[in-house]
Amino acid sequence: MQNNDDTRCGYVAIVGRPNVGKSTLLNHILGQKLSITSRRPQTTRHQVLGIKTEDGIQTIYVDTPGMHKEQKKAINRYMNRAATSALTGVDAIVFVVDRLKWNHEDQLVLDKLQHASCPVILAVNKVDRIEDKAELMPHLQELADKHDFKAIMPISAQHGHNLKELETMIEGMMPESIHFYPEDQVTDRSSRFMAAELVREKIMRQLGDELPYEMTVEIEEFKHEMRPKGPLLTISALILVERQGQKAIVIGDKGARLKTIGQEARKDMEHMFDAKVMLNLWVKVKGGWSDDDRALKSLGYDYSK
Ligand SMILES: Nc1nc2c(ncn2[C@@H]2O[C@H](COP(=O)(O)OP(=O)(O)OP(=O)(O)O)[C@@H](O)[C@H]2O)c(=O)[nH]1
Ligand SMILES: [Mg+2]
Known part of the structure; x- marks a missing residue:
């Protein structure tokens, strides 16, 4: 543990509906596979921490299960709860959406975010797969009207597009604090x-x-x-x-x-x-x-x- 006044440390929740690329984003930022991914929705079932310590800043990313409407089973309630509980006690939130597709589950996530007390960055993911790039700008404008986002960033979690910029912005939001984890620890999971x-x-x-x-x-x-x-x-x-x-x-x-x-x-x-x-x-x-x-x-x- 460090005990230096100059150090910073904080939590960042990565949230969004299933399958938008949250875990892919976590893995790419951490530079290693910590959270499993697949082309199927509802892959992540638990909160998974990815801890990155660099230049005196410790950023603790919280990957979460995709929030979804279907709540028939106990496991779905568990997953939604694991996702929602990540919204409190964090210093920043990255809300991930899939390109130009906005649906009722994105809206469900946004409704939950209205109560969050920290800034929210909207990450519009998978832009590598947008064929007509001209569609992106008007869509970003529409998204901007939905909430007072700190920033809206088009990214590709898979190809690394704009991730450095996203990371720099997140690091700038981390408060002054001692580090909560040893420098070489990358996750809380066994x-x-x-x-x-x-x-x-x-x-x-x-x-x-x-x-x-x-x-x-x-x-x-x-x-x-x-x-x-x-x-x-x-x-x-x-x-x-x-x-x-x-x-x-x-x-x-x-x-x-x-x-x-x-x-x-x-x-x-x-x-x-x-x-x-x-x-x-x-x-x-x-x-x-x-x-x-x-x-x-x-x-x-x-x-x-
Ligand atoms: N083309 C492209 N595919 C991506 C990108 N990011 C993620 N994917 C793919 O999207 C699928 C879902 O990615 P995940 O990271 O598992 O998505 P998730 O949001 O964690 O999903 P849940 O855990 O189910 O909520 C996988 O097949 C990824 O390879 C991207 O930037 N571009
Ligand atoms: Mg996932």
């Missing part, structure tokens, strides 16, 4: 959490449209050993689904899909943990977990966080 998320990401990416949203991953074993050739991690993960049919989908023909999921997750884990990884995956049916508060809690969906 290695077990990261391992579970990487498996979930590969499932989200592999399963495309037949994807069971009703799927979660629990780490049962996470063992670290020193071997003559270097460190070895043995990780056993349980993939929980709601129904038998979903189990068959995750496993795939003769186990082919589960094998690919395992290979891809292991590759990312070896990179993340800088160790050899032995990954064991199992799939189990546990009906009703996604709408059961107690089951959610035991699976790490903790409302107090």
Whole structure:
């Protein structure tokens, strides 16, 4: 921890509806993969901190689940709550939207932001995919009329467009303060959490449209050993689904899909943990977990966080 009067430190919430590119933005700013991403909405389920300390400024980014209207299940209520709770106690908010598409869920997020007591930057993401650039300017003007944004910035989280400018603006908003985290810490999440998320990401990416949203991953074993050739991690993960049919989908023909999921997750884990990884995956049916508060809690969906 630093104790210098010149240091600055603060929190920045990254919010928006599902699939607009919030986690991609966090990862790009941090320069490493901390939060999982996929082309499916509702990929992020928990708050994930990304901590960046540079030139005496510590910026603590809070990635959040996409806010959405559908609240039928306990897990959806959990996700919306995890997103909304990030709006309080932060020094800045980055509200991410997808190009020129403004829908009722963007409006839902904006309604929540009206109560925020800190400045809001609107980041119009995925501009790399706008074909007719002439459409952008009038749209930005329309967005400007919706709220008193501190700034409206067209960005591409994936290609890095305008991200330096965005970061500089955010850093300028961080208050004078001692640093809350050691300089080399990049997240608040445990290695077990990261391992579970990487498996979930590969499932989200592999399963495309037949994807069971009703799927979660629990780490049962996470063992670290020193071997003559270097460190070895043995990780056993349980993939929980709601129904038998979903189990068959995750496993795939003769186990082919589960094998690919395992290979891809292991590759990312070896990179993340800088160790050899032995990954064991199992799939189990546990009906009703996604709408059961107690089951959610035991699976790490903790409302107090
Ligand atoms: N072309 C393009 N695609 C992007 C950009 N940013 C994100 N994406 C893609 O958009 C999809 C969603 O990105 P995520 O970062 O997972 O979105 P999210 O807002 O975190 O989504 P949830 O966690 O579900 O709320 C992924 O396929 C990304 O690769 C961008 O700047 N340009
Ligand atoms: Mg996300």
